[in-house]
Amino acid sequence: MxxxxxxxxxxxxxxxxxxxxxxxxxxxxxxxxxxxxxxxxxxxxxxxxxxxxxxxxxxxxxxxxxxxxxxxxxxxxxxxxxxxxxxxxxxxEFLPRQLSDSEIDAAIAAAISETGADSIRDMGKVMGELKSRYTGQMDFGAVGPRVRDRLG
CATH class of the missing domain: 1.10.1510.10 (Uncharacterised protein YqeY/AIM41, N-terminal domain)
Known part of the structure; x- marks a missing residue:
């Protein structure tokens, strides 16, 4: 449904x-x-x-x-x-279950490897990938700095 x-x-x-x-x-x-x-x-x-x-x-x-x-x-x-x-x-009640910290870390790692990101300039690609897959399951305002740390 x-x-x-x-x-x-x-x-x-x-x-x-x-x-x-x-x-x-x-x-x-x-x-x-x-x-x-x-x-x-x-x-x-x-x-x-x-x-x-x-x-x-x-x-x-x-x-x-x-x-x-x-x-x-x-x-x-x-x-x-x-x-x-x-x-x-x-x-x-209508939002999907929020991902745990370890699940978010795994999702970030997967998005980085799938997009081939290797520097901070690729942050937009990684965030776009995460948003397309995990909308409603994570707070992207909090995820952004974590992606930046990984790429920086």
């Missing part, structure tokens, strides 16, 4: 079970995907968003909520931070 279908089914289930918080988060996910669909149609891609782009959208939503939760905690608004964390949990 593709990701969009899973999200739609979860949305229907939340409606039937009257889970208001879950329903609002699922509607936000659907809205973000539809916004991207519309933008892509404007760029001449009538098929819309594919699985990798849906994963990227979900990853971005999680990152936004993590930043918001941190800001709310710093401001002393624990209630709002908890709401953001609850949304992260719901969004996380």
């Amino acid at each position: 593709d990701l969009r279908t899973r999200i739609t089914d979860a949305l229907k289930s939340a409606m039937k079970n009257r889970e208001t918080d879950r329903l609002s988060t699922l509607r936000l996910i659907n809205a973000a995907i539809k916004d991207r669909d519309i933008a892509l149609r404007g760029e001449g891609r009538p098929e819309g968003v594919d699985e990798a782009e849906v994963l990227a959208i979900l990853g971005k939503m999680v990152k936004q909520r993590q930043e918001s939760a941190r800001s709310y905690e710093e401001a002393g608004r624990v209630d709002l931070a908890e709401r953001e964390r609850a949304e992260i949990e719901i969004i996380g």
Whole structure:
């Protein structure tokens, strides 16, 4: 079952079970995907968003909520931070399992050998390879410095 279908089914289930918080988060996910669909149609891609782009959208939503939760905690608004964390949990249900540190190291090593990277100038190739295979499974902001260390 593709990701969009899973999200739609979860949305229907939340409606039937009257889970208001879950329903609002699922509607936000659907809205973000539809916004991207519309933008892509404007760029001449009538098929819309594919699985990798849906994963990227979900990853971005999680990152936004993590930043918001941190800001709310710093401001002393624990209630709002908890709401953001609850949304992260719901969004996380649709993301693939995050890779462990050892799995990330193995993925970096494999990407470096497959692309033939041997210097820092090849970092873009390595990151592109990792993004094409592991979107939603690792934080590329944290992986970048590790790739740089390996190539540097």
